[in-house]
Amino acid sequence: MGSTRPGRRGFLKGGAALAGGLTMGAVEPALGQTLGSGPLGYIKGTDELIAYGERSRFVTSVRIQHPPGGRPSPDGFGLVFHVATPLQDSVGVITPSSLHFVGTTRGSFMPDIDPQEHRLMIHGMVDRPLTFTMEDLKRLPSVTRTHFIECAGNSSRSDRRTAQETHGMTSCAEWTGVPLSVLLEEAGVQDGAPWIVCEGTEEVKGSSSIPMAKAMEDCLVAYGMNGEDLRAQQGFPLRLMVPGFEGIFHTKYLRRIKVVDRYYMTYNDYGHLTQDPDAAALGYQIGPKSVITYPSGGQELPGRGFYEISGLAWSGGGAIRRVEVSTDGGQSWSDAEIKGTADRMAHARFGFSWNWNGQATELQSRCTDELGQVQPSRAQVAEFFEVPLGPSFRVPGRDNSIQPWRVASDGSVHNAIA
Amino acid sequence: MRSLSLLPLLMLVAGSALAQSPTYGLGRTPTAEEIRAWDISISPAGDELPPGRGTPEEGALVYQRKRCGTCHGPEGEGGRADRLVKRESGSAADPWAWGRVLPIRAPYATVVWDYINRGMPLNREGTLTADEVYALTAYLLYINDVIAEDQVLDAESLPQIEMPNRETWAELPDWKPGMPRLQGYPY
Numbered sequence: 001m002g003s004t005r006p007g008r009r010g011f012l013k014g015g016a017a018l019a020g021g022l023t024m025g026a027v028e029p030a031l032g033q034t035l036g037s038g039p040l041g042y043i044k045g046t047d048e049l050i051a052y053g054e055r056s057r058f059v060t061s062v063r064i065q066h067p068p069g070g071r072p073s074p075d076g077f078g079l080v081f082h083v084a085t086p087l088q089d090s091v092g093v094i095t096p097s098s099l100h101f102v103g104t105t106r107g108s109f110m111p112d113i114d115p116q117e118h119r120l121m122i123h124g125m126v127d128r129p130l131t132f133t134m135e136d137l138k139r140l141p142s143v144t145r146t147h148f149i150e151c152a153g154n155s156s157r158s159d160r161r162t163a164q165e166t167h168g169m170t171s172c173a174e175w176t177g178v179p180l181s182v183l184l185e186e187a188g189v190q191d192g193a194p195w196i197v198c199e200g201t202e203e204v205k206g207s208s209s210i211p212m213a214k215a216m217e218d219c220l221v222a223y224g225m226n227g228e229d230l231r232a233q234q235g236f237p238l239r240l241m242v243p244g245f246e247g248i249f250h251t252k253y254l255r256r257i258k259v260v261d262r263y264y265m266t267y268n269d270y271g272h273l274t275q276d277p278d279a280a281a282l283g284y285q286i287g288p289k290s291v292i293t294y295p296s297g298g299q300e301l302p303g304r305g306f307y308e309i310s311g312l313a314w315s316g317g318g319a320i321r322r323v324e325v326s327t328d329g330g331q332s333w334s335d336a337e338i339k340g341t342a343d344r345m346a347h348a349r350f351g352f353s354w355n356w357n358g359q360a361t362e363l364q365s366r367c368t369d370e371l372g373q374v375q376p377s378r379a380q381v382a383e384f385f386e387v388p389l390g391p392s393f394r395v396p397g398r399d400n401s402i403q404p405w406r407v408a409s410d411g412s413v414h415n416a417i418a
Numbered sequence: 419m420r421s422l423s424l425l426p427l428l429m430l431v432a433g434s435a436l437a438q439s440p441t442y443g444l445g446r447t448p449t450a451e452e453i454r455a456w457d458i459s460i461s462p463a464g465d466e467l468p469p470g471r472g473t474p475e476e477g478a479l480v481y482q483r484k485r486c487g488t489c490h491g492p493e494g495e496g497g498r499a500d501r502l503v504k505r506e507s508g509s510a511a512d513p514w515a516w517g518r519v520l521p522i523r524a525p526y527a528t529v530v531w532d533y534i535n536r537g538m539p540l541n542r543e544g545t546l547t548a549d550e551v552y553a554l555t556a557y558l559l560y561i562n563d564v565i566a567e568d569q570v571l572d573a574e575s576l577p578q579i580e581m582p583n584r585e586t587w588a589e590l591p592d593w594k595p596g597m598p599r600l601q602g603y604p605y
Binding site: 077106121122123128129130131132136139140182185186187188197199203204205207211213214217218255256258260261262263264265266267270273274275276277278279280281282283284285287288316317318371372373374375376380381384397400 | 439440441442444445446447448452453456457458459460461462463514520523524525526528529532533536537540541543583586587588589590591592593594595596597598599600603604605
């Protein structure tokens with residue numbers, strides 16, 4: 001075991017040539033394709049591989065700092081700021097926990113928390129202030145839901161090359177925890193308390209104001225992620241999920257929830273301030289948004305012929321109802337297939353059958369959510385707000401505009417934002 | 419059967435009293451001291467502000483003593499960390515033209531106090547005394563022309579400061595389930 005026997009490769013090559021000869025004429029084989037050489041070797045089991053598995057050494061997809069050329073993560077102090085998911089390599093809707101994007105308030109170290117010592121305090125305008133241990137929380141009835149989280153800074157620009165650079169600050173995972181409404185009802189919310197303030201345990205004690213209506217609707221105090229405990233970078237042992245809201249509200253390392261009588265204008269809230277009421281309304285909850293992940297910027301099509309165009313669609317407004325794809329730069333649109341169930345406030349995977357004729361073209365996708373909100377082009381947004389569409393145009397609020405990918409006649413794929 | 423038939427009656431009797439009662443009985447009641455120790459939130463009304471006081475002059479000394487200038491620049495600009503003094507390039511009448519500078523853009527002085535208290539200095543967060551936080555807040559508001567040189571900040575005066583941006587920011591719409599982001603906006 002573990003060695004490649006001499007002669008094996010030659011034998012397989014001979015077989016491939018024979019097989020190719022027999023099928024000649026039925027299917028045109030891709031240029032240079034053979035049956036392949038088989039395993040390079042056989043890897044012995046180790047204690048580490050048995051204890052916690054790892055991916056093949058041939059799978060090398062990794063996260064990168066965001067934005068490219070911006071503040072590095074880690075920086076010189078070891079602070080982590082923004083780290084983007086390699087969406088261009090993704091399949092299905094679940095982002096592997098190791099590849100889930102990371103965002104922090106101002107650059108952060110990762111709190112090293114012993115879950116036995118972690119507490120969640122609920123206080124303020126409640127009849128019964130309460131502190132919960134992790135054991136208390138895990139004894140309560142749990143729910144498991146799939147939700148995306150997207151950072152407010154996840155916007156595409158002409159100088160971003162890949163889907164990771166344009167859209168990598170969104171990820172989607174299966175989250176398990178206790179509905180926040182259950183905990184608030186245990187504490188007994190008093191009348192006249194329209195807001196809660198949530199706070200984490202990291203150095204800056206990141207804190208956000210969240211409407212009570214949202215807290216009671218679908219927020220989740222989550223301790224599980226993709227079938228195991230939360231990852232430390234995702235808030236271990238406890239984070240708040242605020243489905244469909246901007247990432248910053250999903251308070252990591254959650255330690256305290258205060259029920260309050262007004263908008264508290266925390267530092268995180270202050271960071272979102274704008275004087276434009278439309279931009280304010282378009283922040284907060286993520287709009288309908290999609291991106292084609294294959295073929296996407298930086299990838300290469302090996303030649304003309306059949307491809308399934310694949311991508312992700314999501315919305316803070318609920319479930320994705322429809323995804324359309326254009327293979328002619330937005331002139332005509334056809335419905336794509338949504339794969340599996342499209343969960344509320346979750347990534348949905350879509351596919352679209354396409355025969356590439358080898359000529360240069362432009363691919364786009366757009367989605368519609370359960371509220372009827374439709375993902376716009378940058379031009380549509382500019383027209384709505386009656387502002388010029390130039391290179392400096394920014395979509396007000398959070399950018400949910402259509403991402404165009406240009407396929408060149410040599411098969412290379414590029415960001416088509418002008 | 420007997421116990422089941424009693425259930426509606428029990429619910430009637432207990433209903434009003436139990437409506438607000440916990441269902442699971444898990445968790446523990448924190449002491450008032452535990453809540454005080456953890457509750458660092460500061461309302462715009464300043465309800466939670468602790469006793470203490472500080473002036474711009476004292477704040478300038480704290481700024482030096484705590485080496486704030488190492489990251490923020492000796493006088494609140496030119497450092498690696500966020501700028502703390504407004505940009506003079508913009509319109510003199512428009513606070514939004516002065517840059518994203520916390521002690522001038524924040525609509526309430528409580529935001530400045532709260533952030534210094536919870537988040538500064540880097541790697542030594544939570545080590546400043548209340549007096550030091552009042553003093554630093556006073557210094558930063560003074561160098562941004564918000565308060566006078568001799569103004570004393572404390573739990574009473576701080577929330578009353580009229581920040582230039584107090585009325586000029588856009589409030590978020592009331593969030594409701596199933597609500598589109600912006601009425602009349604198709605996207």
